Amino acid sequence: MLHVEGLSKVYDGHGRRTEAIADITFSVAEFEFACVVGPSGCGKTTLLRCIAGLLAPTSGRITVSGEPVAVVFQEYGRSLFPWMRVRDNVELPLRASHMKAQRRRELVAEALESVGLSDVHNAYPWQLSGGMQQRVAIARAIAYGPRVLLMDEPFAAVDAQTRAELEDLIRSVWQRLGVTLLFITHDIDESVYLGQRVIVLSASPTRVAEIVTVDLPAERDQLTTRSDARFAELRTQVYAQIQKAKRSTP
Amino acid sequence: MRRIAIALGLPVVLVAVWWFASAGSTDFYRPALSRILLAFRETWFGPRLFDDALPSVGRLFAGYALALVLGVALGTAIGAIPWLRALLEPALEFLRAIPPPVLVPIIILIAGFGDLMKVIVIVSGCVWPILLNTVEGVRGVDEVLADTCRSYRITGAMRLRHFVLRAASPQIVTGARQALSIGIILMVISEMIAASQGLGFTIVQFQRGFQIPEMWSGVLLLGLLGVGLSALFQVFERRILIWYHGQRAEMREW
Incomplete structure (x- = not known):
């Protein structure tokens, strides 16, 4: 592999x-x-x-x-886009790959749920603790559907x-x-x-x-x-x- | 409530001091504030608002908007492409160092006496702070975020819109704020030379016609225009940079 x-x-x-x-x-x-x-x-x-x-x-x-290949970096504070809410951060790579909006929303919700962050879709990354920010980065990687x-x-x-x-x-x-x-x-x-x-x-x-x-x-x-x-x-x-x-x- | 009181405190005191110090003034060149306010109402709540004030503001907006588009577009390209920056930097330093008012006679030769000339004068001054700040902002984008974009295949227009321009936006806004005050100055200057209408022209006319209270009322209007535009700018800034101010406030707490 x-x-x-x-x-x-x-x-x-x-x-x-x-x-x-x-x-x-x-x-x-x-x-x-x-x-x-x-x-x-x-x-x-x-x-x-x-x-x-x-x-x-x-x-x-x-x-x-x-x-695809997904990467999670050490510096969670610098790998999330501070001007985007959590949901948009997870969604951006999917938008870049021209996925349909409906499917994107499903994947984002699933990914955030699987890292235990269903209740922070609307927060900005910097409003979250370090551990939660890294969860968002992991959710973004999961939603991307990497192999x-x-x-x-x-x-x-x-x-x-x-x-x-x-x-x-x-x-x-x-x-x-x-x-x-x-x-x-x-x-x-x-x-x-x-x-x-x-x-x-x-x-x-x-x-x-x-x-x-x-x-x-x-x-x-x-x-x-x-x-x-x-x-x-x-x-x-x-x-x-x-x-x-x-x-x-x- | 307290913040508003503090913000308004000094202006109210200054106006009061002006009012009482100038009350009953018989000095021709320094009329009483009450006399100036009367002239303000007579002068600017009439045809002059549409014939002089609004066209001036319209040219200011046109020039400022053009400078924003030019400055951000060129600044992004120069900031993102190292060889372009190396090529253009000396020329930009030279052009930036020329005070825009000395360009007015030259621009008149090229663009005549109309609105176009005045808009070009405003652009020629406003574009620099926007351009140079954009270059710095685009150069300084975070490397980890750049790697994130690359590894998730966020490229082209999407990268520009969601990453580069947003990451540079605090600097772009700083440049835009500086450009706004330059724009107001140039709006007036462009109307003082070989013009037939506009705020700058009207104020000079009043001065030459010894209509001193009217002249002062024009200066007052320019001041109010500056305050109003800067307040409007702050509204936009808060909307665009909500994340930036929030993030900085969060860092101070930690």
């Missing part, structure tokens, strides 16, 4: 050459929930921007066989409790919608709790350090899953990999 082959990205600017990504290769299967985790500054966002087509890779190939959903540290800027709620929300959205989901995070626990596989990146210049399969049951919840012995093993495994990757930095 999503193949990244020998991706590298070099930033050339002001006489300084920075190799952000050395060589990344991985695949994500259809309907899979894959997490990408790595030490800070390892080029996670660069990777996502390349996959989303917002940035041209220096070399390598990215194939996304499945349209591939890319998320760039979407919960990095919300408080811990809201974060737990949003994690469960995104698990249920993924199960109901049947999308291929690539979720980027710097939080090891989050990557193990959410994903079916965790792609561990090394420090910059970035490579894939290890791919860990998360063999936890499909039904997960914040209390039992996180206190599961297997969960602890997996997070230790991912943590050790990241530590190793950091140490081996030249």
